[in-house]
Amino acid sequence: MDQLSAPAVTALRQAQNTIIEHSLDRISAAHPWYRTLSAASRDQIEKVARVGVTMFVDSVDESGGAVDPSGIFNVAPVALTGAVTLEQTLELVRTVVDVVEEEAPDVVPAAGHDAVRVRVLTFGRDVGFAVAKVYARVAEARGAWDARLESVAVDAMLHDSPDDAAARAGTAGWRGTGPAVAIVARTVLDALATSRLRHECRQHVQDCLVSVHGDSVIVVLGGAAKPAESSATASPHAELASAADRIAADLDGAVVIGPVVDGVAQAGHSLRSALAGLRALPGWSEAPNPCRADDLLPERLLAGDPLASEQIQALVTGPLREMGVLYEETVVTYLALGRSLEMTARTLFVHANTVRYRLGRVSKQIGWDATDARDGLVLHLAVIVGRLTAGPTQ
Incomplete structure (x- = not known):
């Protein structure tokens, strides 16, 4: 990359404050959302812009050593990343780079115009990458913190009161x-x-x-x-x-x-x-x-889950009892007799169609079908849990 002459560097240093002010004016005019930010956020953005232009001038001075563009954002608090999105920050960087690209070549001798433009574009690219890294680090930290908060909330659901959860x-x-x-x-x-x-x-x-x-x-x-x-x-x-x-x-x-x-x-x-x-x-x-x-x-x-006992009583035992003694008795007898309609009908002294009707009503109202092996197991256990909960009969 072509080096700038000492007079060119001196001219840039003398013009940098003017370029900074023009950059801030362009930001305010070009981005309506910028004017809606709090005074504190706008002040931090102005500091970043000033440091950025100053650092660019330092970067073209070969005697100043290497310049790290990510240092531009050291003057801005992490909280600013929550007020300004990555896309908005890149818009600000692009605006400042445009102003510097337009004005910096005009303040140096003609022989340095192309070299200044190349350095502006290179520096702007490096700043864009630095912005992405800053936001990536913040997002990673925020994601880890959010994950910890979610884990604490889930743990509270398991061990704390409902209000605390x-x-x-x-x-x-x-x-x-x-x-x-x-x-x-x-x-x-x-x-x-x-x-x-x-x-x-x-x-x-x-x-x-x-x-x-x-x-x-x-x-x-x-x-x-x-x-x-x-x-x-x-x-x-x-x-x-x-x-x-x-x-x-x-x-x-x-x-x-x-x-x-x-x-x-x-x-x-x-x-x-x-x-x-x-x-x-x-x-x-x-x-x-x-x-x-x-x-x-x-x-x-x-497996000894106490919630299962509560749930089966709420879902099955209680609704079955609310249907009446005839329905619970029909279910119990049907299951005890190996799910035989004929034997259940003879035991209860009713017609087989009556047994079929009662079992159908239970299935429709409660959701578990006694004629299905799996549902029959749930119904049988529900009756047992209900009887155990009620205690010994007198």
Whole structure:
């Protein structure tokens, strides 16, 4: 690269304050968003511009040694990267470079015009790379900090009170007030894959927390489903459950989805259910993947999960009893007699069609079909849990 003469360098130093002022004027005129920034942010940007022009002049002085363009941003606090985007910062750099490219050659002897232009463009390129590195470091640090906040929020859901869990989630960026659901997958994700998963979740729902725990990944979803996921007839709970299904289907390894709960304060219930389901999953070799925690109630009960007892009473035992003694008695007798319609009818002194009708009503109202082997197991256990909870009869 051609060297500039001593007179050319001296001329640039004498003109640098004028170039700086013209650069700041151009910034204010060319970028309306700049005028909307706080006075403190504008002051920091002005400092960066002044240092940048000064450093350029230093870079053309061969006696001054090497100049590192990333040092331009040492005068700006990290918080400025939150007020000004990377794209906006590059626009500012381009504006300053344009002014320097227009005015710097005019202040040096004619023989140095081309050399100055080449140095301006080279320095501007180096500054652009420096900007990208600064924002990359900030993004990496911010991502690591956000990940820690999300992990703390997930831990609070498991161990702290509902109010504390909601507060921790808010600190981690949770904004919505709608339902929530947890997904647990036995898979290993690196930082990049975790970031992609978080991005994918936010394409479907308003809020998400992603936390990596050893060989497992925990995802908590909540808030309103995105417009593309919404249905005019579906409830918010159903929309969130549908979004959870789509996200869970893309995860590797064994995946269990917890029940949808009313809000982030209750997310711990969904998360504990999903974790218990993942632990109990080996007990059902035919389980689908992803699998819902509520579909693993028998295995969870046998594994000693207290939430499974509560859930089966809420989902099965209570609704079955509300239907009346006849329906519960029909289900119990049918299961005890090996699922035989004829034997159940003879035992209850009713027609087989009556047994068929009652079992159909139970299936339609509660959601578990006694004529199905798996559903029959759930119903049988629900009756047993209900009787144990009620205690000995007098």
